[in-house]
Amino acid sequence: MREALSLRGNHALLTRANPLAKFTAVMLITLVLALSIDWVSASVALACELLLLPLAGLTVALLWQRGWPLILAAALGGWSTAILAPDAGAVLFDAGIWSISAGSLQLGVGFMLRGLAIALPAVLLMSCTDPTDLADALAQKAKLPQRFVLGTLAAMRLVGIMAEQWQTIGMARRARGVGSSGNPYQRVRATLGQSFGLLVQAIRSASRLAVTMEARGFGGAARTWARPSTFSGLDAWVLLVGVSIAAAAVAAAVSTGTWNLVFLNHQ
């Protein structure tokens, strides 16, 4: 996972933009897409986002590699909406309580496209942004409290270590005779035990890391930043593109009459 987050070798245009500008643009698109559940605004946003892939150094294959759980979740969400939503229009498929009608299919496709259109900017952001640079920007430019931002950043590094520890603890417990086999109850118990072992190790690692940080002077009121976070002309473009995608999505949906504010009861 840590390798997947590394930006080494990615020299795409968007890696040079300020993380805060990218973050704001992503938030804008996400917020607008969260307002409606029609398929037009979602498809327009999704199409625009796919065009931006090369600028973030992503290819479709890489996108699948990093984002497949999200893509799968979106597809699954769309599918279940399609079979479970109340029928409207012609029924296309019927298997008792599960049925797909033109109306529910449309709702399902809209749901799936929306899921993808919301997930994709986040994947895009993380594949062209180093977490450390994002933290720098959030603390220096967005003026979030530095203790909170840097603490979170250091903790994120521990998550990668925890993934390795999970594997080791699993093996160490098997070597004690605690296996992940047997009936579901035994499996759940074994997993709980392994989780507890991981929790103990995580707390120990965290307190040792806290001592390390404190011993390096962390926790004072003021600090300087070795990596000043700066804005450039590129960031104005990033914001402009973000605003344009959001606006295009809304405009397309409104003009085709599908714009459908969620909180205004769409049924």
Add this chain to the structure above:
Amino acid sequence: MTSITGVRPAAVSARGWGWRHAGRSRPAVRGLDLDIRPGERVLLLGPSGAGKSTLLHALAGVLGDSAAGAPGAGGDAEDSDETGSLLIDGAPPRSQRGRAGLVQQDPETQVVLSRLGDDVAFGAENLCVPAAEIWPRVREALDDVGLGSLPLDHPTSALSGGQKQRLALAGILAMRPGLLLLDEPTANLDPDGVLEVRDAVGRCLDKTGATLVVVEHRVAVWKDLVDRIVVLQPGSATESAVLIDGPPDQVLAEARDMLIRAGVWVPGYVPQTRPRTAPVGAAGQLLLAADGLAVSRERPRRAGLRERFRKIPPRPVQSGIQARIRAGEALTITGQNGSGKSTLALTLAGLLPPVAGTVSAAAELIGRVSDGTGADPYRWKAQQLISRIGTVFQEPEHQFVTGRVLDELLFGPRHLGYGEERVDELLERLRLTELVEANPYTLSGGEKRRLSVATVLAAHPQVLVLDEPTFGQDANTWAELASFLSELLDAGTAVVSVTHDAEFSAVLGGTELRLRAGDAAAGTPAVTDRGLPEAAAS
């Protein structure tokens, strides 16, 4: 007295200083009187429980706030408690952030950020060093610790243990502290890593003239670098916390026996161990065989859509390994960091699946009871595994599954339906009888190691696999462990150990499997196999 690099060596003075941790009844340090002059280099020794780490943490200013200064502070056991005074340059350590820099034992938690340069800059940033001055300091510090050849955006997760400790040292140096505090910085490192770190510390001290206080069991490593040894003892109401204090040679001559009793690794002393008695070389029953084995910790990946999600096997760290494990014989796996020693041991132990080749148990190991298991240990159920192959992990805590020492020991036998006689014997033999009611997590390092060996042996395995069993152990635990294993071997258990410790493998005798940090993909057999000639001699 400012040196060219802007470091002003610090002075330490303790007067009747003591510290009791919150929730403990006994103070960790009591009645400490100690003066360290600017630029002095001190090695702190003493038995575990003498408060060495507590002193270092106090000097680093990272001990929790004490209740002593608070108004109306009573003797509440829930709060920590400070007595006397401990000063750096005449002021309390907590009031002078950055005056002292601390490097701790565990390399993994010494790293704060994910890029090399950022991590070194972290301390300097916290001390409000102007941004323009930070990067020259970072480069200088990295050069000083011998990591200057790596790019500043090198991922810190890709560093070895020794490199991580040198990185931690660089992070401290960039703060320009007058006092370097090292708390067993090399206990978790292989011999190359130990020397890397020691030499980096020496270079930095020569350059900056900073004061050094180091805590370490292995005296030989630090003896030539320090100019004073202070031996601490657990504090009492009447005695001083400082037992002996003087130049290294003098202290080692005067206190040699006492240090040996306390488990300190005194130079030129190898602890007494039980020699092997069974004839070495008499081939025992074959228990486990590995053929054409390739190993990796990673799991197979799935290819993308274009290749129809086909399974991609991980790239092995080591391949083409042949090994035979026989009853009553020791097999020692050696090799450089990253050569896949632990991975090989875990694969032999049935905990990781082979990437290629086979690990197969002989009929002798599978046993008379036919429980429908094949010869591949990885396919056995956990309980079938532990009664045949026992594995002791490098970190004992990873293997604790209960909250009480006795339950830990009974865990295996209870699940296998064995009697409990072996448990009493193990308790006695590994000196755990006094600790049966204790929580395993609260034990000392040596006790945890003895417990982890005992818990695995309680299931009667015929093959015992140990991953770096002697790392960070004091000389007493070391000798106990080596003697105990030599006894097990003579009784017919096979012992496979991953170790850098040549003295340890000499006690066990048997065969050495040396892995080269090989390029497994090139297909060269990266293994040499040679006997240990003076096996039973020492």
